[in-house]
Amino acid sequence: MxxxxxxxxxxxxxxxxxxxxxxxxxxxxxxxxxxxxxxxxxxxxxxxxxxxxxxxxFEPARLQPRRLPGRAADQWRYREVLPIHNWHERVSLGEGLTPLVGVIHKKIPFLAKLDYLMPSGSFKDRGASLLMSFLASRGVRGVVEDSSGNAGAAIACYSARARISATIFVPAQASPAKVRAITAFGARVIKVKGSREDVTAGARSASVRDCYASHVWNPYFVHGTKTCAYEIVEQLGWNAPDWVLVPSGSGTMLLGLHLGFHEMRGQGLIETLPRLVASQARNCNPLERFVAGKKFRSSKPTLAEGAAVARPPRVAEMARALSESRGRVYSAPEEKLLPATETCWRYGLYVEPTSALGLTALEDLAQEESLDGRKVVVIFTGSGLKFSG
Ligand SMILES: [Zn+2]
Structure with missing residues (x-):
């Protein structure tokens, strides 16, 4: 038709x-x-x-904060701004409304957004819930996805919830704990040797038969991750933070934050856009190179596997999000990642090394900007329970 x-x-x-x-x-x-x-x-x-x-x-309907207190404590409390009309038939596991807690790191106070406290253990559940709600509403019965781990686990988890079959293509070197989670949700796992791009190519070739439920390409996904921005503002009493720091691979959280804050400013819920800071591993820093006007290069292995995307399809949008918010991008040398991860653990934050990129970016930002009296939020994106290092 x-x-x-x-x-x-x-x-x-x-x-x-x-x-x-x-x-x-x-x-x-x-x-x-x-x-x-x-x-x-x-x-x-x-x-x-x-x-x-x-x-x-998509033009979101007006969100009225006074209507929220009686609603469930999950991301669907912002249903007016979500592009799912039949939200009562949503594919959901109560994801969202994660804690925002105060931490002091090297005398720098900041707010940690614990987005690793999700049904499948990462912020990707926000987008997976929206994307699978859309696909289920259109009668899709099978999906394929490519992922270094967290997105695959999220799509597998929400496919299980929707009773949709899932096939997840992962790099051959993907974390065994993440692969185990994907398998546990009943998805078929196909390991692909070669580059991250080879993994994506495998999923695309399989999408002739099944729907390609890509967390990077499908525009529904970012409308899920944007709810993190709404939550932060609600948790701050409908005030915007000054800075938001986030690990960035394919940019789904960075772009979601930018979209969410942009929508809220358009509706008069906040006055100014928070400044966004993207953090990458020095071994795989395509956004940093793009912003500096340098060419992509082949990436080296990194402990921050969740942000290891050598050629993000939406890199130009990511750069625009940084520029519109007067943001920054930093990259962390490999030798800093494990110590930073262990520091997170000592603070009681059991995250994977990719999440520690937020902490290394905080140190870099504090070198360049006075953060006294500023509201700084760091997004912790993935759980340490799926880290097998
Ligand atoms: Zn076109």
Whole structure:
């Protein structure tokens, strides 16, 4: 079945036409970030024919903070700003509303956002809940995904919740604990030797049969991760922090934070955008190189495997998020990662080494900026329970 959207002048193939679209008003348009063409959303679409990534054309309804206190303590309390119309049929495990707790590191006070306290152990559950809600509502019965671990575990977890079969392509060297979690959720795991790009290519070739539920490419995912921004502002009494620091690989949390803060400023819930700081491992720092105008290079192995994406498809958007928020990007040398991880553990934060990138970025930021009296939030993204180092 093909449908045509009059004001876009394009048409797109819709699979499973009988299965799901009960109301045409439920559909969003996706616009290519490279060529500007727009398409009706479709589970079978994952990128524009020109190669560009999609954005969702979505204007959130007004969020009224006074309506929130009686709602469940999860990310769906912000349902007005989520692009899922039939939210009562959501695929959810109560993810979100993670703690925001005070920590002092080397005399620098900051707020730790404990986003590793999630059903599958990482912030990726925010996006997986939105993405699987969309796919389930469209009648999808099988998905494939490629992941270094956390996104694969999240998609496997929420596929299990939705009773959708999942096949996850992982690098051959992926953490055994993460692979074990993916398998435990009932997903099929396929290990791929070679680069991270080879893993992605494997998933794409399999997506001819099943839907490619990509946490990087599908525009629903970032509308889940943006709820972290809403939570931080609500937890601060509807005030924006000054700085937010986050480990960044493919950028799904960085872009979600930027989207969330941007929407809140548009609705008058906050006045200024917090300044975003992306943190990468020096062994794999494509965003830092992109911002500095340098070419990508092949990455070296790093303990921060969750942020080891050599060529992030949305790197230009990530750079724009930093520039619009007057943010920064830092990279940490490999020898700092394990000590920083152990420091997190001593603070009672049982995270994986990728999460420790937030702490190394905090030290770098404090060298350049006075943080006295500033509200600084560091996002801790993945649980140490899946770390097998
Ligand atoms: Zn395009």
């Amino acid at each position: 093909r449908i045509r959207i009059a004001h876009c002048g394009v048409s797109a193939k819709i699979r499973n036409p009988k299965s799901a679209i009960r109301n045409w008003n439920d559909m969003h348009l996706w616009t290519c970030g490279s060529c500007g063409k727009c398409y009706p959303e479709d589970p079978a679409l994952w990128k524009c024919p020109c190669g560009g990534p999609f954005h969702m054309n």
